[in-house]
Amino acid sequence: MDETVVSVIPSGAGHREIRRNNLEVVLRHLSLAGPDSRASIASRAGLTRSTVSRLVGELMDLGLVRETGPPQAQGIGRPATMLELDGRHILAVGAEVNVDYLAVLVTDLAGRELYEQRRAYDAIADGPGDSITALAGLCREALRALAGPRGRRRPIVAGLTVAVPGLVDAPARAVTLAPNLRWAGVPVAGQLRELLELGPAPVSVGNDASLAAMAEYRVGSHAGTSDLIYITGEMGIGGGIIVAGRPLRGVRGFGGEIGHMKMDPEGPVCGCGRRGCWEALIGLHAMLRLAFPGGPGHHGVAAGDPPEAKAATVARLARAGDTNVLAALAGIGRWVGIGAANLANVFNPRAIILGGYFTLLADWILPPAAGALAEGVLAPEAGGCTLTTSSLGFSAAARGGAIHVTDQIISDPALLDSRSQGDRGPLAARRG
Ligand SMILES: [Zn+2]
Structure with missing residues (x-):
């Protein structure tokens, strides 16, 4: 990348x-x-x-x-x-499995978006096998919709990169551990490859926050910002850290797990089993628990609703002046700012960008968060760091997956020689 x-x-x-x-x-x-x-x-x-x-x-x-x-x-x-x-006939497929949705986003080589689909999905209830099968179905729909000639050329699937909220073993193309999905040691790419018959096109797996950070860096509203931190706002909280234009990976590629910074040893239990992680304080679960102490069902929020529907209900109540919801969001905002200040002290980024559900509740979360950030950073003016929300919404990780694919082709366009000749993929089969 x-x-x-x-x-x-x-x-x-x-x-x-x-x-x-x-x-x-x-x-x-x-x-x-x-x-x-x-x-x-x-x-x-x-x-x-x-x-x-x-x-x-x-x-x-x-x-x-x-x-x-x-x-x-x-x-x-x-x-x-x-x-x-050009590359209008090149299909770069980004996809995502998250706790409560599946997503696919396809671009051409120049990054023009050709297709996007997100669907509410209960990945925990269905387990890894069925979730991957469902994701393959979503990818197949996308490829079917894009099967016609593009320009004067046949479409070529350049690759598929899947974003997952957890630790990823990139060389093995597998998920090492995704606590919120309750997955451990899942060979995601191998299963998708079998289901999709993509021929020689590479199937890769990446951490959702790392891929989303790359999307922010390339095409988000802060594109070109060489030092930035992207924070996912899903059931889990993940981080993608870009330092001097390069993604920070760590020795085994497991860097950026900011959701499991311990903020309060006596705090609530996290999805990872530990206590007081940042995620347990500001993740979507934590927000819903605080906003709806009597359970979300009282407000017509169902467990299977997509995250944006859950956040929209909270926003509606906040707008109506619901004191409990307003207090919950102020508390979440404060914890967001405290964690962001820790990150700003360590990395001195230009921007900390909040994604996922934070984007829909920014009016209530950003002000207290910005206050806590300013208060918690040693350097004056938060070291030049701006706390803001993503313009890419819930599609950021899938978009990052598509960028990962186009990067592979740009790095070695000769890969396409073999692919266009010996095309055994689903598109070729359908035309045959
Ligand atoms: Zn944790």
Whole structure:
């Protein structure tokens, strides 16, 4: 997921490695900087114009780059033809399994959203096997809807990345532990691969907060902010931490579990079995328990409702001045700010971005949270940190999954050669 433009060629690199590297340089430049000319790319990448013309030719053959609009004057010399990222036939599939919903979001190579679907779902009741089967069904619906030709090309499924709220063993493409789902050691990718028959397209698994943080960094309202922390607001609280433009992973990829920072040793029991975790104080469960002491059913909130419906009921009561709900949200806001201050003291981020249910209750949660943040950070003005809400809502993690897929293609577009030829996927089968 490294967004840095790499133009350094490793010593001893073979021909294929050099070609892969150069194709990546051109694609990533167009992906991050937008339309540009061959001559400009050549000078920026330190490549000859003839090399860039050859690389662009290859990328145009793959349908990943196209010439756009009439030539534009660029200083002295004849006008240059501009190039832009194409890849409209590339399907990058992001998906998510969470405690109370399933989601799928498909983009093309340039990140244009082609399809989005989220569905309320009780993943705990159904267990891992049935949940993965249900998610595969949702993915199949998406691929069916996108099965027609795109431009003049057949669609190619470039990959599928699934977001899960828990510890992920990325190399094994499995969930190590997801306490809120009650999953341990679940080979998510292997099961999805069997169910979906995606052919050579890679199926990956990622932590929901890490993927959402990457989506914020690339396409959210704080895109380009090189130091940011994304906080999920679901049943669980997860964190995605980006430091100097790079995701913080830790030794085994388990970093960012901010929901299990111990805030109060005498506090309520967390989904992980420990006591007083941040998640047990500010997660959706905790908020509903405080807002509805008599149980959510009294207010027409059912356990199987999607999280946005639960939060919408709370917002309606807050707007109507329900004193219990207002007190609950003020208390949640204070704990959000106390935890955010701890994070700001450690990481000195530019932005701490709240996702999930927080986005729907920001009017009541953000003010007390901002107060507690300012109070709890040693540096003046909270060290330059802004506490805000995500513009990507509940789709952030699935969007991050799709970005993970497009990144893989941008890093090695030659992967598509084999995929477009030996396409054995569901789309090919349907056309056959
Ligand atoms: Zn915990």
